[in-house]
Amino acid sequence: MDLKIDLIDQYAASFTKVLIDYAPKLVAALLMLVIGIWAIRFITTITRKIMVRREVEPTLIEFLSDIIFWGLRILLFIAVISKLGVESSSFLTILGAAGLAIGLSLQGSLSNFAGGVLIILFKPFKLGDTIEAQGVSGMVIDIQIFVTQLLTANNQVIFVPNGALSNGTIINYSQQKTRRTDLTIGISYETNIKEAKDIITKILASNPMIHKHPEATVTVREMTDTGIKLAIRAWCANEDFGDVCAAIFEDCKIAFDESKIDYQPFVRENSK
Numbered sequence: 001m002d003l004k005i006d007l008i009d010q011y012a013a014s015f016t017k018v019l020i021d022y023a024p025k026l027v028a029a030l031l032m033l034v035i036g037i038w039a040i041r042f043i044t045t046i047t048r049k050i051m052v053r054r055e056v057e058p059t060l061i062e063f064l065s066d067i068i069f070w071g072l073r074i075l076l077f078i079a080v081i082s083k084l085g086v087e088s089s090s091f092l093t094i095l096g097a098a099g100l101a102i103g104l105s106l107q108g109s110l111s112n113f114a115g116g117v118l119i120i121l122f123k124p125f126k127l128g129d130t131i132e133a134q135g136v137s138g139m140v141i142d143i144q145i146f147v148t149q150l151l152t153a154n155n156q157v158i159f160v161p162n163g164a165l166s167n168g169t170i171i172n173y174s175q176q177k178t179r180r181t182d183l184t185i186g187i188s189y190e191t192n193i194k195e196a197k198d199i200i201t202k203i204l205a206s207n208p209m210i211h212k213h214p215e216a217t218v219t220v221r222e223m224t225d226t227g228i229k230l231a232i233r234a235w236c237a238n239e240d241f242g243d244v245c246a247a248i249f250e251d252c253k254i255a256f257d258e259s260k261i262d263y264q265p266f267v268r269e270n271s272k
Contacts, residue, residue, distance in 0.1 A: 025083060028083055036072075040069065040072045048065050051064065057120060063145060112161045118162075124170050126140065129174035131173065133165055133170045137150070137152070144162075145162070146162055148162055148165055178235050181244060182232075182233060183249075184230065184232070185263065186229050187228050187230065187261065189227060191261050196256075196263075199252070200230065200248075201216070201218055203251045207247055209244050211236060213235075216233065216234035217232075217233050217234075219231050
């Protein structure tokens with residue numbers, strides 16, 4: 001019985017000694033953790049406010065805020081465990097090995113992540129732009145880290161991976177304020193070319209949405225086995241492009257019917 005009591009006393013003395021020796025490190029680590037969490041929130045909030053004040057892209061604000069937040073948390077965690085006496089170099093080695101394994105297993109996702117970063121930084125398009133890429137077209141409604149969402153004209157949402165999007169060709173229909181129509185109308189060889197061109201020219205001149213400068217033009221694009229193709233090129237505001245193309249088609253149809261001009265079916269090009 002006395003032996004058990006002696007052992008208990010020895011264990012209690014050892015525990016008390018370890019606790020006394022380790023208490024300063026534990027208190028210091030807890031203080032560091034509390035102050036670090038408060039500092040991270042403060043830094044993240046200030047950084048976000050600065051980016052908002054400088055009118056940084058909202059998607060970029062969210063992305064950078066998350067990177068700063070989690071990056072500082074990882075540094076704080078390493079600092080706290082180092083304060084507790086844990087060897088940080090070993091932990092960093094394990095963390096690096098785990099990161100490498102995760103990276104190899106998520107190569108596709110990392111490619112999309114890198115593509116999202118490039119899109120956010122270089123801004124080939126922004127929210128509200130109409131673009132064509134990867135065989136699809138639509139209005140950009142959301143730019144995320146891994147995918148970009150497009151809304152098509154028939155109200156369908158398309159998710160395009162950022163990796164493929166950033167490495168492919170992107171046509172941005174909204175970046176410039178003005179846009180030129182590139183329309184083709186076919187007439188028969190029996191039709192008087194000058195008469196047909198004069199009719200189309202008057203139609204273009206009477207449309208208030210078509211700009212006077214640069215001047216709209218009507219030229220012979222091609223002479224085929226079946227007839228003559230006339231090219232119609234007119235400049236207008238980007239937001240009026242669809243209406244201008246539709247108006248030109250409709251007005252030409254009405255005018256050609258009235259003048260009894262033999263025309264071929266219209267061909268509409270580059271009018272997305």
